[in-house]
Amino acid sequence: MGKERVEKYGEKNEKLDHMFGRILESNLSYDALRNLTATCDTLPVRSKDRSDFTNAVLAYMERTFIDSGD
Numbered sequence: 001m002g003k004e005r006v007e008k009y010g011e012k013n014e015k016l017d018h019m020f021g022r023i024l025e026s027n028l029s030y031d032a033l034r035n036l037t038a039t040c041d042t043l044p045v046r047s048k049d050r051s052d053f054t055n056a057v058l059a060y061m062e063r064t065f066i067d068s069g070d
Contacts, residue, residue: 021060030068037061 028036040058044050050058 017056017059020056021063024057024060025064030064033061033064037065 043054047055
């Protein structure tokens with residue numbers, strides 16, 4: 001079972017970021033993403049003070065806006 005899990009999800013969940021990005025991409029419109037970004041000023045500045053989920057969403061937003069040139 002361990003080998004199958006690694007093949008599916010990767011070592012230490014390395015594939016989860018990609019999977020998470022696909023989930024956000026399919027469920028969050030670009031306009032909704034921009035609106036979500038407008039609320040980021042309420043987050044703690046340091047990443048260690050934020051949840052892993054919040055940091056993953058921020059990383060997704062960063063990649064999306066960089067890729068789009070926005």
